[in-house]
Amino acid sequence: MCSLPVPQEPLRRVVVTGGTHGNEMSGVYLARHWLRTPADLQRPSFSTVPVLANPAATALCRRYIGRDLNRTFTNTFLTSRATPDEPYEVTRARELNQLLGPKNSSQAFDFLLDLHNTTANMGTCFISNATDIFAMHLCHHLQFSPPRPGFLICPFRLQLKNPELPTRVxxxxxxxxxxxxxxSVTKHGMSLELGPQPxxxxxxxxxxxxxxxxSSSLDFIELFNQGAAFPAFEMEVYRYLGCEDFPHTEDGDLAGMVHPQLQDRDFEPLQPGAPIFQMFSGEDMLYKGDSTMYPLFINEAAYYEKNIAFIRSEKLMISVPALPGLTPTPTPLT
Structure with missing residues (x-):
């Protein structure tokens, strides 16, 4: 599958979004803070715009009003004709597409970082399209690179190699x-999930x-804009495979819950035959797969309405090609 084009010139327009889900409070309050003090996000070579993505849901401290905004940026929704009874999030998706895109266009913002919280024990998790080479280099940089002394390092920068703060992709x-x-509206982008947080x-x-x-993500973009090159690497990632539904009764009610031996064990290997649900009747329901699987977003509160108990993934190593340094623009002769 083809990769998204690697940037050939500096990234000049960056956006940081919070409140895409209106009850995920870290991003909500950071977006509100930066809207009052946008200078905190600026770097010498580019500008950064903070956006509160779903203000209506945020005002009510709800995930969404009519439908999940973060599932609404498809071409079908973005190009459909507006109707009086459409969900608020469809209207808002078109507004954001016009503000930050349009999607798949040369006018779109260069990079978007979307901020989320999860109730699951996910720690620090970056979510990216594996075809976005720039985003994958940013993930790798945030995982493994220590701060560069004296270079645009925010005082809040954390040493991400701390084993108490696992960082996964x-x-x-x-x-x-x-x-x-x-x-997906901008040329490059990714999401950040932090949890557990109610x-x-x-x-x-x-x-x-x-x-x-x-702050560290903006530092990386500044490094790239200043001409830094980043070599190819291999990286451990978790690849999305699908969803595992809760067990239900014939009437549609829950018949069981996430097993205590599985709870809070996000990213840990799950072997065939291991218990995944504890039924209300007392017995255990076992994982019937034929290979090791890695569950994610275990018992995420927002997924109950989707009947999702956890996400299935596989762990693998991928090769990411080099991110070449930008060629300096010649200074015109005077």
């Missing part, structure tokens, strides 16, 4: 025109970690 592979998330609750540790990761 979840990837998918879709052509850009098939993607549906907010970060819906509608702020945690100071995750708030500070998110602010640090945003």
């Amino acid at each position: 979840l990837v998918y592979r879709l052509p850009k025109e098939e993607t549906y998330s907010l970060d 819906q509608g609750v702020l945690r100071a540790d995750l708030f500070s970690r998110m602010r640090s990761l945003v």
Whole structure:
């Protein structure tokens, strides 16, 4: 599958979005803070715009009003004719597409970082299209590169190699025109998930970690704009495979819950025959797959309405090609 084009010139327009889900509070309050103090996001070679993505849901501290905004940036929704009874998020998706895109156009913003919280024990997780080479280099940089002394390092920057702060990457592979998330509107982008954090609750540790990761992401873009080249590498990632549904009764009610031996074990290997659900009747339901699987977003509160108990993934090593340095623009003769 073809990769998204590697940037051939500096990234000049960057956007950081919070509140795509209105009850994920770290991104909500960081976006509100930066809207009051946008200078905190600026770097010498580019400008950064903060955006509160779903203000209506944020005002009510709800995930969404009519439908999940982060599932609404498909060409079908973005190009459909407006109707009086359409969900608020469809209207808002078109507004954001006009503000930050249009999607798949040369006028779109260069990069978007979308901020999320999860109730699951996901730690720090970056979610990216594996075909976006620039985003994959940013993930790698945030995972493994220590701060550069004296170079644009925010005081909130964390040492991400701290074993108490595991940092992982979840990837998918879709052509850009098939993607549906907010970060697909711009030329390059990715999402950041931090958890566990309850819906509608702020945690100071995750708030500070998110602010640090945003600052470090902007530092990386500044490095790239200044001509830094980044070599090819191999990277451990988790690749999305599908969803595991909750067990239900014939009437459609829950018949069981996530097994205590699985709860909070996101990214840990799950072997065939291991318990995944504890039924209300008392027995265990076992994983019936024929190979090791890695569950993610285990018992995520927002996924109950989708009947999703967890996401299935596989762990693998991928090769990411080099990110060449930009060629300096010649200075015109006077």
